Amino acid sequence: MTSTPVDGEPAARSSRTGRRVPLSWLGVVPFLAYIGLFLLLPTVLVVVQAFADPDGRPTLDNVRALSESYVLTAFWRSIELSFVTALIGAVLGALLAYLLVSGPADGFVRRVATAAAGVLAQFGGVTLAFAFIVSVGNQGLITLLLQNIGIGASGGWLYQMSGLIVVYLYFQIPLMVLVFLPALDGVKPQWREATESLGGNSWAYWRHVAVPLLTPPFLGAFLLLFANAFAAYATAAALISQGGVIIPLQIRAAITSETVLGRENVANALALGMVVVVAVAMALYSWMQRRSARWLR
Amino acid sequence: MAAVTTELTTAPPKNQGARARSALRFRIGRAVLLVLFALFFAVPLLALIEFSTRSNDLTGPRTLEYWRYIGQDPEIRTALRDSVLLALITSVVALALLLPTMVWVRLRLPKLHRVVEFLCLLPLTIPALVLVVGWAPIYLWIAYFTPAQFDSSPVVLAFAYVILVMPYMYRSLDAGLSSIDVRTLAEAARSLGAGWFTVMARVIMPNMLSAVLNAALLSVALVLGEFTVASLLNYDNLQVVMNNVAQISSGVTVALAAASLMFVFVLLFALSFVGRRRPARVIAEEK
Numbered sequence: 001m002t003s004t005p006v007d008g009e010p011a012a013r014s015s016r017t018g019r020r021v022p023l024s025w026l027g028v029v030p031f032l033a034y035i036g037l038f039l040l041l042p043t044v045l046v047v048v049q050a051f052a053d054p055d056g057r058p059t060l061d062n063v064r065a066l067s068e069s070y071v072l073t074a075f076w077r078s079i080e081l082s083f084v085t086a087l088i089g090a091v092l093g094a095l096l097a098y099l100l101v102s103g104p105a106d107g108f109v110r111r112v113a114t115a116a117a118g119v120l121a122q123f124g125g126v127t128l129a130f131a132f133i134v135s136v137g138n139q140g141l142i143t144l145l146l147q148n149i150g151i152g153a154s155g156g157w158l159y160q161m162s163g164l165i166v167v168y169l170y171f172q173i174p175l176m177v178l179v180f181l182p183a184l185d186g187v188k189p190q191w192r193e194a195t196e197s198l199g200g201n202s203w204a205y206w207r208h209v210a211v212p213l214l215t216p217p218f219l220g221a222f223l224l225l226f227a228n229a230f231a232a233y234a235t236a237a238a239l240i241s242q243g244g245v246i247i248p249l250q251i252r253a254a255i256t257s258e259t260v261l262g263r264e265n266v267a268n269a270l271a272l273g274m275v276v277v278v279a280v281a282m283a284l285y286s287w288m289q290r291r292s293a294r295w296l297r
Numbered sequence: 298m299a300a301v302t303t304e305l306t307t308a309p310p311k312n313q314g315a316r317a318r319s320a321l322r323f324r325i326g327r328a329v330l331l332v333l334f335a336l337f338f339a340v341p342l343l344a345l346i347e348f349s350t351r352s353n354d355l356t357g358p359r360t361l362e363y364w365r366y367i368g369q370d371p372e373i374r375t376a377l378r379d380s381v382l383l384a385l386i387t388s389v390v391a392l393a394l395l396l397p398t399m400v401w402v403r404l405r406l407p408k409l410h411r412v413v414e415f416l417c418l419l420p421l422t423i424p425a426l427v428l429v430v431g432w433a434p435i436y437l438w439i440a441y442f443t444p445a446q447f448d449s450s451p452v453v454l455a456f457a458y459v460i461l462v463m464p465y466m467y468r469s470l471d472a473g474l475s476s477i478d479v480r481t482l483a484e485a486a487r488s489l490g491a492g493w494f495t496v497m498a499r500v501i502m503p504n505m506l507s508a509v510l511n512a513a514l515l516s517v518a519l520v521l522g523e524f525t526v527a528s529l530l531n532y533d534n535l536q537v538v539m540n541n542v543a544q545i546s547s548g549v550t551v552a553l554a555a556a557s558l559m560f561v562f563v564l565l566f567a568l569s570f571v572g573r574r575r576p577a578r579v580i581a582e583e584k
Contacts, residue, residue: 027401028409031394035416039460042431043423096334099327119565120338125524126540127554131341134348134551141344231424234524238540248426255529271427282422
């Protein structure tokens with residue numbers, strides 16, 4: 001794991017002398033060096049600086065800032081937002097995935113929907129925020145249409161937590177479809193036939209076969225969605241331009257305002273708190289995935 | 298719910314009348330729900346297009362002025378050029394870094410497979426927002442060593458973006474490598490006297506072209522839509538400029554958002570069809 005950035009030379013050499021066993025390690029040096037410099041080093045920097053003051057001396061002040069009430073509120077709101085959007089996204093996404101699977105496997109609807117889900121799950125940030133502002137914002141399409149037919153609608157809710165929930169669903173549902181479709185495809189029709197030949201009706205099939213089998217992938221996908229929402233930044237940043245309603249926006253505030261002396265490293269502590277939450281969710285997710293891989297696929 | 302089987306399986310029809318009726322009911326319910334989902338996803342996109350072609354509000358006349366302005370504004374043009382350049386550099390560097398490593402690990406260092414996989418997928422667990430906090434001091438150094446004429450050019454973001462696209466690229470390439478017999482291909486080429494570069498560029502790459510293309514297009518789409526890293530490190534890429542322009546003229550912003558979205562949509566849509574065409578597993582017939 002040497003992070004000496006002398007990339008080109010060992011790669012070139014290994015390509016000629018790579019046959020001898022010890023030298024074959026040189027083939028992965030460029031990759032490891034790059035990863036070390038741009039992935040592991042920054043991660044280590046976040047952790048180290050979270051426990052250091054601006055002069056580099058060890059301190060617990062940054063971490064202590066995490067227990068201040070405004071930070072705790074932001075953390076709580078972030079968890080709430082992630083939980084709600086993950087739950088609604090998982091349920092609606094599973095429903096949509098089921099609707100797609102129940103159609104013809106190579107049909108037009110399914111192909112277009114899968115392709116669209118692939119795009120929309122990655123879709124976020126500025127563009128998504130604008131799309132919602134022009135649809136349901138104060139001067140949005142839907143808002144104006146509703147006002148035209150005499151319903152007093154306004155777009156103020158969009159710039160608060162309620163707005164974030166709806167906007168996040170726009171990428172959470174497609175992500176759920178992407179993750180859950182393979183699981184649904186893994187449910188073999190033969191299992192249903194087996195249930196029927198044993199005298200079980202549709203209810204028995206769902207109660208004893210499909211739901212128990214699909215629960216681990218569903219919970220796994222829920223955790224993935226939770227982590228996804230918790231880590232999302234761009235959409236919220238474009239929608240809410242000031243303040244720190246949720247943790248990602250708190251981090252923005254901590255990075256951009258370097259006015260308060262001695263608090264530069266609070267961003268690192270916030271980032272550390274964030275990575276802990278996301279890492280726990282992702283670890284549970286991969287555990288769930290391994291569990292469900294036993295039966296499905 | 299009973300109707301699912303009739304479409305999922307080809308179970309022998311028994312009790313035909315009831316089945317047909319509930320199948321019909323299921324079909325209608327399915328169609329209604331699908332339309333509702335489609336509406337939720339289509340309305341924001343349609344609103345984007347609608348507002349980019351109206352001069353003031355919904356009653357105003359149609360205009361393409363905002364769209365035209367995209368090509369005229371120097372700031373937007375620079376950002377567009379930089380973002381496209383950034384997307385290309387990121388794809389090429391990430392491919393050049395990952396593909397040889399992955400092939401090498403498959404052939405020579407199978408022990409390292411788990412480690413490489415873990416490292417490549419790690420950025421999925423560490424949010425970009427967290428990495429930005431760690432990249433900030435590193436980018437101070439990069440800015441320090443950047444030649445003056447490239448000062449504040451967002452192209453240096455490629456260093457960070459390679460990390461961000463790595464998980465997606467890894468998965469795509471891994472699927473591609475699994476679908477071909479890397480060992481046999483490489484050994485055959487080597488025994489015919491090919492060097493390792495030839496093995497990579499002329500034997501392995503052409504055999505998994507769709508996976509490579511997939512990986513490259515994915516990272517292009519990701520880079521074109523990137524906002525977090527650029528905005529927090531104070532570099533002006535497409536998304537950042539789009540956000541800034543929003544403060545001045547919302548019409549242009551909406552047009553720009555619609556344009557960039559359409560571009561990415563077409564790109565990824567094309568991709569989903571590229572992936573379907575299975576590469577021929579016959580090896581040397583192509584040339």
